[in-house]
Amino acid sequence: MAANEETKESFETALSRLEQIVGALEKGDLSLEDSLKLYEEGIGRARFCQERLEEAESKIEVLSQDARLLLDRAAKPEPSR
Numbered sequence: 001m002a003a004n005e006e007t008k009e010s011f012e013t014a015l016s017r018l019e020q021i022v023g024a025l026e027k028g029d030l031s032l033e034d035s036l037k038l039y040e041e042g043i044g045r046a047r048f049c050q051e052r053l054e055e056a057e058s059k060i061e062v063l064s065q066d067a068r069l070l071l072d073r074a075a076k077p078e079p080s081r
Contacts, residue, residue, distance in 0.1 A: 011052040018045040 021042040025035060 009048070011049060014045045014048050014052075018042055018049065021045070 021038050024030060025038055025042070030038065
């Protein structure tokens with residue numbers, strides 16, 4: 001899979017294709033050459049999906065930290081003047 005194709009592809013599309021690849025490989029009716037090509041494509045898509053998941057996890061961590069800070073500020077009473 002070319003790099004520019006990866007950037008245009010969504011996580012869901014890549015995961016769906018990966019599931020198709022696994023299914024085709026599990027059937028066992030492909031030639032060795034076709035199996036290797038699919039396996040290589042599958043590894044590329046698995047890496048792509050893993051990277052997207054790691055990016056999403058990082059974003060969730062940042063958002064959660066921001067939310068905790070906001071909640072902590074909201075929970076602290078304003079100092080009396």
